[in-house]
């Protein structure tokens with residue numbers, strides 16, 4: 033009988049060394065309570081590579097093949113939960129208050145386009161939600177305006193799903209049947225493909241939020257969505273990410289973070305906005 037491969041146990045020293053490595057490259061900080069989570073996530077990769085320990089895996093990450101392996105590491109350690117129309121009060125505030133205001137600001141400075149950034153977009157549900165709203169406003173609020181949505185993430189696995197744009201019904205649960213009919217082509221009982229007119233509004237890119245020096249390479253934005261990723265960062269990283277957003281936002285433009293994420297300690301450059309059952313920030 034062939035023995036099943038056993039999963040190596042992660043020692044505390046290996047946990048500390050790997051978490052330091054991950055923190056330096058992603059800003060994601062695993063506290064002690066996350067040791068088993070990290071061990072489980074890494075074991076699959078360690079077994080695929082036929083390695084005996086987490087220490088060996090760290091050596092592999094630091095070696096000549098490390099750059100390529102980083103992509104696998106990012107796929108394994110990130111939490112990618114998302115859905116269409118996530119946090120409806122905030123999405124409705126975007127639709128009814130933020131986007132109209134952003135369009136007015138853009139027109140006032142003589143621009144004929146609005147640029148939105150979905151920073152940490154996961155498998156695409158968030159940027160496609162924004163694209164749906166913009167498509168529906170095409171002949172009204174957005175008449176004569178171009179829309180460009182930049183959607184970025186660190187995980188190639190979810191970016192590939194986002195580019196494909198094929199979703200099951202569970203992630204569409206907050207959408208009305210009319211929205212589903214308008215924006216998707218149904219391919220099968222549980223397969224809905226976003227229509228090309230939404231896809232062409234979005235460009236998906238790999239961008240690491242700790243790549244602080246490169247924020248400006250993405251251009252400037254009228255609205256930034258950065259939801260449900262700041263919770264994985266510590267205060268030092270959060271501060272630098274918020275500073276980066278501040279630098280690429282147009283004057284008086286908007287930053288929307290997740291409902292449990294406060295940028296309270298770093299909001300000197302931002303004014304807090306209260307919407308109905310949701311919050312947001314405006315660059316001062």
Ligand SMILES: C[S@@+](CC[C@H](N)C(=O)[O-])C[C@H]1O[C@@H](n2cnc3c(N)ncnc32)[C@H](O)[C@@H]1O
Nearest residue numbers: 058110113114152154186187240241259260261
């Ligand atoms: C929970 S999802 C949030 C998705 C979406 N914004 C939402 O709120 O539904 C968090 C995403 O952040 C991404 N992420 C984590 N660290 C990142 C980093 N340093 N740079 C860019 N994306 C990162 C993960 O890959 C994951 O897809």
